[in-house]
Amino acid sequence: MSLFDENAPVPAPRRRMSRASLAGLWAVSFSLVALLILTIVPTSFVIQRPGPVYDTLGSVASGDGEQRPLISISGAETFPTSGTLDLLTVEVLGNRERTPSWLELAAAWFDPARAVVPIDEIFPEGVTTEQRNDENAALMVDSQKEATAAALTELGYDVTSLVRVHQLADDSPATGLLEPDDVIRSVDGQPVTTTAALRDAVNAAGGRPLALEVDRSGEQRSVEVTPKQMTTDGETRWVIGVTIAQDFDFPIDVTLQLDNVGGPSAGMMFALGIIDTLTPGELTGGERFAGTGTIDASGNVGPIGGIRQKLYGAKDAGADWFLAPESNCNEVVGHIPDGLRVFSVADLDDALSVVETVSEGGDLDALPTCTAG
Numbered sequence: 001m002s003l004f005d006e007n008a009p010v011p012a013p014r015r016r017m018s019r020a021s022l023a024g025l026w027a028v029s030f031s032l033v034a035l036l037i038l039t040i041v042p043t044s045f046v047i048q049r050p051g052p053v054y055d056t057l058g059s060v061a062s063g064d065g066e067q068r069p070l071i072s073i074s075g076a077e078t079f080p081t082s083g084t085l086d087l088l089t090v091e092v093l094g095n096r097e098r099t100p101s102w103l104e105l106a107a108a109w110f111d112p113a114r115a116v117v118p119i120d121e122i123f124p125e126g127v128t129t130e131q132r133n134d135e136n137a138a139l140m141v142d143s144q145k146e147a148t149a150a151a152l153t154e155l156g157y158d159v160t161s162l163v164r165v166h167q168l169a170d171d172s173p174a175t176g177l178l179e180p181d182d183v184i185r186s187v188d189g190q191p192v193t194t195t196a197a198l199r200d201a202v203n204a205a206g207g208r209p210l211a212l213e214v215d216r217s218g219e220q221r222s223v224e225v226t227p228k229q230m231t232t233d234g235e236t237r238w239v240i241g242v243t244i245a246q247d248f249d250f251p252i253d254v255t256l257q258l259d260n261v262g263g264p265s266a267g268m269m270f271a272l273g274i275i276d277t278l279t280p281g282e283l284t285g286g287e288r289f290a291g292t293g294t295i296d297a298s299g300n301v302g303p304i305g306g307i308r309q310k311l312y313g314a315k316d317a318g319a320d321w322f323l324a325p326e327s328n329c330n331e332v333v334g335h336i337p338d339g340l341r342v343f344s345v346a347d348l349d350d351a352l353s354v355v356e357t358v359s360e361g362g363d364l365d366a367l368p369t370c371t372a373g
Helices: 019-040 102-109 129-154 195-205 267-278 306-317 325-332 348-358
Strands: 045-055 059-061 067-069 069-075 084-093 115-118 161-166 183-187 209-217 218-226 228-232 233-241 242-249 251-254 290-293 321-325 343-344
Touching: 045 102, 045 267, 045 306, 059 290, 067 069, 067 209, 069 267, 084 267, 084 306, 102 115, 115 267, 129 242, 129 251, 129 325, 129 348, 161 343, 183 195, 195 233, 195 242, 218 343, 267 321, 290 306, 306 321, 306 325, 321 348, 325 343, 343 348
Parallel strands: 084 290, 290 321, 321 343
Antiparallel strands: 045 084, 045 115, 059 067, 069 251, 161 183, 161 242, 183 209, 209 218, 228 233
């Protein structure tokens, strides 16, 4: 019996992998691992991109699915409009619960219509997404009131400013004395019509009891509140422990219909839309305008966030003319999409001047624009 088969085939010696093949294998493996990391590892950024565009002279779908005008007015004659006065929004991709992947961030870096922003700028530490949405919704409500006040004042209506209690702090010295929706008419016999005037009166008292005249559901009340001292960000001041909202008593009813959009940046375009609706003729002359900016009751236009995304949103919506807050001009220069002409506005009068000049075929070169520096 033989233990070996002398005729059995002898296996060929194993060939060693070349250095080039080995390097290629390592490169592929590294790429797969890097791709996995870029896909699943959390980031600390979110992405801003152009959001929906709404024409203040048009309509929008309400909660019940029906189309409703963005601006509805009763108690005064209204007039037909044409063209567009678009307000612009910015969408945020990501939140603290789910941030964009590194691949998504890389793609956004090379898209001029998008911006990569540290998450803390949009979602501050300790603030939930729900709290942020609630705050933005409140800002939108306040913005609509300020826009209505600015527009009606511009048209010569008598608008009364009110100081209304929004809510009380947990340890408020006004607990049991003031309630949400109370209107504070005066402090120590001096009328107050702005939140700044109320703060100044409280601080000037230096902690002594204050006599407040309050309107609660049409009933006049007198209460005495003793302020307490509070230190915030190193600043010590006297407070009565209430959050105040600036409110107004309007001579006509103006309803602004826009759900699921927050923040104060639509104010200027709402004001223009109200003016166009309440005045004969067509303010826009059929032209397509877009714009953004906060507005206060005095008509001052303030800065907003995400203006570069709004420029591209306006262009995509077909606008030819853009109204930008003067205080945002440094972010506008060098980032204007082709075919869109941008004008700088500091207040409601500036905005009206731009729209009227364009619609009447006036001298556009005489209008203020955003310039470097």
